[in-house]
Structures are given as structure tokens and as C-alpha cells.
Amino acid sequence: MRHPKTRRGQQTQAAIVSAAAELMYERGVRATSVGDVLARAGAGKGQLYHYFATKDDLIAAVLEHQLEQVLQQLAAFRLDTWAGIRAWFDALLEGQRTRAYRGCPVGSLSSEMAAASAELASRVAAAFQRWEDALTESLQRMRDSKVLASSARPRALARTTLAAIQGGYLVSAATRDLEPMRSALEMAYDHLRVHRSGAADERVPA
Amino acid sequence: MRHPKTRRGQQTQAAIVSAAAELMYERGVRATSVGDVLARAGAGKGQLYHYFATKDDLIAAVLEHQLEQVLQQLAAFRLDTWAGIRAWFDALLEGQRTRAYRGCPVGSLSSEMAAASAELASRVAAAFQRWEDALTESLQRMRDSKVLASSARPRALARTTLAAIQGGYLVSAATRDLEPMRSALEMAYDHLRVHRSGAADERVPA
The missing domain is CATH 1.10.10.60 (Homeodomain-like)
Incomplete structure (x- = not known):
């Protein structure tokens, strides 16, 4: 470009x-x-x-554009609090509903782009990496501020959360139904909550 | 056809x-x-x-073919036991590795097909429905045999598991890395285990 x-x-x-x-x-x-x-x-x-x-150059610019939207939306929420994560998940759901269940603007490009050429495949990988990095940073802040336990691994949690979002989007788009996305995000939220500070104590009350 | x-x-x-x-x-x-x-x-x-x-007719036959492979693989495991679920997840991971991280044979078709026409979109929805049904049946057997708690909701669990599998596949294919898929399946397994029979007692030991 x-x-x-x-x-x-x-x-x-x-x-x-x-x-x-x-x-x-x-x-x-x-x-x-x-x-x-x-x-x-x-x-x-x-x-x-x-x-x-070339057309591939345009496709790469489109991916970049969609990723920017996603990262801007992510930055609009206070993702270092539980309420912020909830609000972000709710916004993802609402976005999927208003876009008539067409799936993730980044994720829906990924399988076609990755199959098209090695160059486009590496662009897709880099886009997901940036998304994972942004989420990892938020989760690191949550750990620093003791919202997440000190044993929590921010990158692993970011990766898993991203997979849950993508899976929710994909099945929701495939079935034209919001429910699979809602339940996938619920699972991701629960998975994060397992690593909340003090969670171990809560599970076995004295 | x-x-x-x-x-x-x-x-x-x-x-x-x-x-x-x-x-x-x-x-x-x-x-x-x-x-x-x-x-x-x-x-x-x-x-x-x-x-x-038409070509659409051929595409629909391809989806059917890929779904059959997926359902046959699913049927090959004893999905009404924890060991069976583990073994199935391991086989999904191994399949993704040997297919050079190209993603789910059904899921990777879904976004392009759903965008192509209303007819193909409804075929995609039906394929995911059949997959969810097969998984729901297994989880119902797990509940009947008291492996899962009587409060577990097999359809909701099947839907969430399917989303985790799809998300794991998608991010793994996008990043050409097995790790996101492994962690998504780990999350799905943990999510199922929350509903195991006696889980509530274990969490708060007498």
C-alpha cells in the first residue's frame, strides 16, 4: 500500500x-x-x-482496516476490570446481532486469505498476533492490579479468550443464531474467573 | 445431487x-x-x-462429505466417558497438525458458503446442527450414566464445546500454531468437568 x-x-x-x-x-x-x-x-x-x-495488496489493507476497528473497540473498554470484560463481550454480541450474524470482521477473512497465498497467510498470522498482544497487555494489567491471581498466565489466557471469541462468532455465523456466541463468551468469562485473585480460597471456604 | x-x-x-x-x-x-x-x-x-x-450442488455435496468424516470420527470415540472425550480432543489436535494447520474441514467452508447464497447458508446451518445433535446425544448418555451431573444441560454444553473446537481450529489455522487449539480444547474440557457428577461436593469438601 x-x-x-x-x-x-x-x-x-x-x-x-x-x-x-x-x-x-x-x-x-x-x-x-x-x-x-x-x-x-x-x-x-x-x-x-x-x-x-495488486488485489492482494488491497486485501492486506482490508485486513489491516478490520483489525484496527477491532483493536479500537477493544481499547474503548476498561479490560482490566471484570465489568469491562463483561461490557466488551456484550458489545461483541451486540455487534454480531446488528451485522446480521456475519461473523468476526477479521476472523471471517482469515480462512480464505490463509489459503490464498503464503504472503496473505503471514498477514493473517500477524493480525491475530497483534490482537493477542493487545489482550495479553490488558490481562497483565489485571494481574498487576491483583484482579487476576499472580499465578495467572496472561498470554495463555489471551489466546484462549481469542479462540472462544472466534469459535463463538463462527458457529453463530454458521447457524445464524446468537446463542452459540453467547455461550462461548460465557465459557471464556468463567475460564478467566477461575484465575481471579483469591479464587482458590473461595473454592474451599474455611 | x-x-x-x-x-x-x-x-x-x-x-x-x-x-x-x-x-x-x-x-x-x-x-x-x-x-x-x-x-x-x-x-x-x-x-x-x-x-x-450446478457448482453449488457440488459444494453442498462437499460439505456433506466433510461432515460425514467429522461425524464418523466422533462416533469412533467413546464420548460418554472422560477418557473418550480426551482421546477425541487429542485426535482433533493430531488431525490439525498432520493437515498442516488448515483448520476444520467443515468450519473452514462455512464462512465462504454462508456468504455465497441463502441456499448454501442453510446447508451450513444444517451441518452444524447435525454436529451439535451428535454431541448432545453423547452428553445425554453421560448424564444418564451419572458421569455428568443431573443438572448438566447437554445441548448447551454441546454448543459451547463445538464453539471451542471451531475457535481453536480457526486461530490455530490463522497462526499456523497448534497451541491456541490445544488451549481452547483444554478450556472446553474444564468447562465440561465443571458439570461432572459430584463436582459441587468436591469443591466444598465436608
Whole structure:
């Protein structure tokens, strides 16, 4: 991706990425043609190829765009408190409902992208890594502030939470039902709560 | 899908579905052309359109084929015991490793298929429903034989387990790493164990 110097150029590029993101989310990556993207963005072919060398380059920009949305949403919640995690999970559920059960904007790209080429597969891996890193940092803060027990392993918990979110999204999208996602997030929450500070004492009261 | 009457016809049809399943698993649904399928199956276009009215018809047969493999594997384990569940989870992990982290043969089709058409989306929903049903039956047997507590809800547990499996597969495929899948299955196992018979007594020993 080439970075535009003018404000107008930035707007055009953003419109192209945003149109591509919408279409790829609705139809899939390969089912979205460059022509479809141009029509929705109201841009010309020359503009698109000025900013993106290839369709793969555009796909990579779409992944980046969707990941940014996800990370921004994550940063909007106080994920170092139990109430913050609950609120974030509720927002994920609400998002899935309002998007007509289409699944995770990042996760739904992943299987098609990873199958397409080694380059796109490594982009997908890096995106999940960044997501896991962001979650790990939050959980580290929870451990530092003694909300989580000192024995809790933030990275392992982040990884498992991410898997629960993705599984919830996938089965919810496949069945067009919010319930699998709700129960997967419930499981993830319970799994985190096992590692709450003082949990061991609570389990065997004196 | 039209059912062949002769043995030779059945073999040709099976070869076409199996070739299509391999290719769609490796490359994605839409990235697989009818020509690619014929080349791998060693069949002619006339044979294919004799058995499958459209490409969507072939895609639906591929989903069916992959689901059958999954359900056959599931049936091979004694899922009404804890050791059986462990062994099944281990086999899922081993399968993901040997297939070079490509994800669930059913789950990886789901997002592309659901986006493609309402007809294919309903096929995906039905496939997940059958998987959930099979798992629910096993967990009901576990409850009947008092391995699970009488308060355990087999369908809710099946749904959550399925989401954990799918999430583990998806993040494992995205990161080309077995660890997220291992930890997702660990979480699912722990979640089931919460509902084991006598778990409440164990938590607060007399």
C-alpha cells in the first residue's frame, strides 16, 4: 500500500479500502472483484492501482482496516476490570446481532486469505498476533492490579479468550443464531474467573 | 445431487466429491474451478453435470462429505466417558497438525458458503446442527450414566464445546500454531468437568 500525500488522496484511498472491506465481509474475499470495489467506492481503476499494486495488496489493507476497528473497540473498554470484560463481550454480541450474524470482521477473512497465498497467510498470522498482544497487555494489567491471581498466565489466557471469541462468532455465523456466541463468551468469562485473585480460597471456604 | 445406479457411477461421483473436497479445503470454495476438480478427479464435464446440476450442488455435496468424516470420527470415540472425550480432543489436535494447520474441514467452508447464497447458508446451518445433535446425544448418555451431573444441560454444553473446537481450529489455522487449539480444547474440557457428577461436593469438601 502506497501512502497518499494529499488529503484528497487519503480520502480516496480510505473510500476504496472501506468499500472493499464491506464487500469482502458480505461476499467473501475472492467473490469480490476489483470492479465491484470501484463501483461502490466511486473511484477509478487508475486511482486504485495508484495506491494498491495488486488485489492482494488491497486485501492486506482490508485486513489491516478490520483489525484496527477491532483493536479500537477493544481499547474503548476498561479490560482490566471484570465489568469491562463483561461490557466488551456484550458489545461483541451486540455487534454480531446488528451485522446480521456475519461473523468476526477479521476472523471471517482469515480462512480464505490463509489459503490464498503464503504472503496473505503471514498477514493473517500477524493480525491475530497483534490482537493477542493487545489482550495479553490488558490481562497483565489485571494481574498487576491483583484482579487476576499472580499465578495467572496472561498470554495463555489471551489466546484462549481469542479462540472462544472466534469459535463463538463462527458457529453463530454458521447457524445464524446468537446463542452459540453467547455461550462461548460465557465459557471464556468463567475460564478467566477461575484465575481471579483469591479464587482458590473461595473454592474451599474455611 | 443425483444418486448413481451403477457401482462405476458411484465411484465416479465419489471421486469427483473427494477431489472437490481436497481442493476446496486447500484453496477455498470459490478459488476452486470445476476444471480443477475434473483434472484432479480424472472425470469429464459431462459426468460431473450428470451428477451435480450446478457448482453449488457440488459444494453442498462437499460439505456433506466433510461432515460425514467429522461425524464418523466422533462416533469412533467413546464420548460418554472422560477418557473418550480426551482421546477425541487429542485426535482433533493430531488431525490439525498432520493437515498442516488448515483448520476444520467443515468450519473452514462455512464462512465462504454462508456468504455465497441463502441456499448454501442453510446447508451450513444444517451441518452444524447435525454436529451439535451428535454431541448432545453423547452428553445425554453421560448424564444418564451419572458421569455428568443431573443438572448438566447437554445441548448447551454441546454448543459451547463445538464453539471451542471451531475457535481453536480457526486461530490455530490463522497462526499456523497448534497451541491456541490445544488451549481452547483444554478450556472446553474444564468447562465440561465443571458439570461432572459430584463436582459441587468436591469443591466444598465436608
